[in-house]
Amino acid sequence: MTTEATLPSTSASPTARQVLTRTRGIVLALVLLLAGAIAIAVVRSNDRHGTLDPRSADPLGSRAVAQLLADRGVHTRVVTTLDEARTAAGPDTTLLVAVPDLLTDGQQRQLHTATAESGGRTLLVAPGTTSVETLAPGVTADPATSADSTLSPDCDLPAARRAGTADTGGIRYTTTRLDADECYPSRRLATLLRLPASGNGDTVVLGAPDILFNKRLDEQGNASLALQLLGSRPHLVWYLPSLSDTTATDPDDEQSLLDLLPSGWLWGTLQLFIAAALAALWRARRLGPLVPEKLPVAIRASETVEGRARLYRKANARDRAAAALRSTTRTRLAPLVGVPVTQAHAPEALLPALSAHLHGDGQPLHTLLFGPPPHDDAALITLADQLDALEREVRRP
Numbered sequence: 001m002t003t004e005a006t007l008p009s010t011s012a013s014p015t016a017r018q019v020l021t022r023t024r025g026i027v028l029a030l031v032l033l034l035a036g037a038i039a040i041a042v043v044r045s046n047d048r049h050g051t052l053d054p055r056s057a058d059p060l061g062s063r064a065v066a067q068l069l070a071d072r073g074v075h076t077r078v079v080t081t082l083d084e085a086r087t088a089a090g091p092d093t094t095l096l097v098a099v100p101d102l103l104t105d106g107q108q109r110q111l112h113t114a115t116a117e118s119g120g121r122t123l124l125v126a127p128g129t130t131s132v133e134t135l136a137p138g139v140t141a142d143p144a145t146s147a148d149s150t151l152s153p154d155c156d157l158p159a160a161r162r163a164g165t166a167d168t169g170g171i172r173y174t175t176t177r178l179d180a181d182e183c184y185p186s187r188r189l190a191t192l193l194r195l196p197a198s199g200n201g202d203t204v205v206l207g208a209p210d211i212l213f214n215k216r217l218d219e220q221g222n223a224s225l226a227l228q229l230l231g232s233r234p235h236l237v238w239y240l241p242s243l244s245d246t247t248a249t250d251p252d253d254e255q256s257l258l259d260l261l262p263s264g265w266l267w268g269t270l271q272l273f274i275a276a277a278l279a280a281l282w283r284a285r286r287l288g289p290l291v292p293e294k295l296p297v298a299i300r301a302s303e304t305v306e307g308r309a310r311l312y313r314k315a316n317a318r319d320r321a322a323a324a325l326r327s328t329t330r331t332r333l334a335p336l337v338g339v340p341v342t343q344a345h346a347p348e349a350l351l352p353a354l355s356a357h358l359h360g361d362g363q364p365l366h367t368l369l370f371g372p373p374p375h376d377d378a379a380l381i382t383l384a385d386q387l388d389a390l391e392r393e394v395r396r397p
Contacts (some may be wrong), residue, residue, distance in 0.1 A: 065088060086111065091119035121204065121229075125206050126207060149170070150186070159229060163221035170191060179195075
């Protein structure tokens with residue numbers, strides 16, 4: 001029977017308190033980063049609340065222009081779904097699309113089909129590259145925005161000439177249509193376009209929403225331009241696209257998560273993976289190879305034995321102590337009686353050889369070398385004395 005010792009955990013194993021102490025700096029930094037991100041999100045959400053909403057009195061809302069239009073007999077109605085916007089389009093209606101870029105490709109196509117032959121006016125507020133090409137065919141958005149926000153009309157459109165300078169600087173547009181009115185140019189590209197449609201209808205593309213904001217309405221000719229663009233018909237339908245609109249889930253427009261992520265995010269994620277791999281490689285090799293180090297003090301073997309014996313005694317590990325004594329005795333006796341050391345712990349190999357050498361019965365030897373652990377300290381001391389006596393007997397010439 002062989003006895004396997006289970007090594008206790010070393011003192012180098014970190015405790016929960018030590019792990020917490022070492023990582024509290026990282027945890028604190030993460031908490032501060034998360035708190036900062038939440039605070040910024042809250043502040044930004046408050047700033048953008050009610051943007052371009054004719055019911056909002058916030059600085060970026062449009063309640064002021066809606067009230068001025070109401071004083072002139074123009075009724076403003078807010079809609080949030082595509083079906084409402086399509087139904088409302090007509091010759092006596094101006095349809096304002098607040099954020100065209102929020103519309104899916106299918107929604108943009110449906111909206112253009114409904115407004116192209118309506119005979120009314122459609123005003124697109126700062127449409128981007130994709131949306132403007134669908135909602136206003138023949139118009140292309142320039143990647144570079146206007147450097148100046150306040151621009152001069154420089155065109156023959158009566159509304160623009162009467163308003164004068166206005167804050168239209170934003171997205172710039174080019175068009176292939178020869179009948180288009182190109183106004184408020186910035187570096188030869190227009191920031192306001194009027195595209196005639198069938199009947200008396202038209203489409204107006206506005207490069208920036210500034211003239212509709214409450215805080216900018218009283219500056220330059222913003223109020224005049226906004227009232228003329230939105231007040232040419234007795235009814236104004238203010239379309240605020242909503243993500244809850246059921247038409248936004250058109251199966252033809254379904255996109256995967258990767259399609260919704262901009263290309264910069266994918267490249268940034270790849271960079272993070274590379275950085276993490278390099279950091280792992282650096283941390284794995286930072287200590288270098290193992291280097292043997294001489295102990296400053298030589299420890300005697302007897303002190304080591306005494307120290308281990310005290311540990312056994314403190315833990316009441318008489319079974320381990322007895323197993324260690326018997327294992328060491330068997331290892332020393334085996335070569336003396338002609339048994340290989342590899343078979344020193346096999347009773348069927350060691351006991352017959354010992355019995356033949358001592359010319360005695362093997363049963364007491366089996367109990368002594370392979371018996372049960374002692375039940376108290378006195379029995380352990382007796383076992384140690386008997387093992388010493390057995391070894392002296394075998395070594396006697």
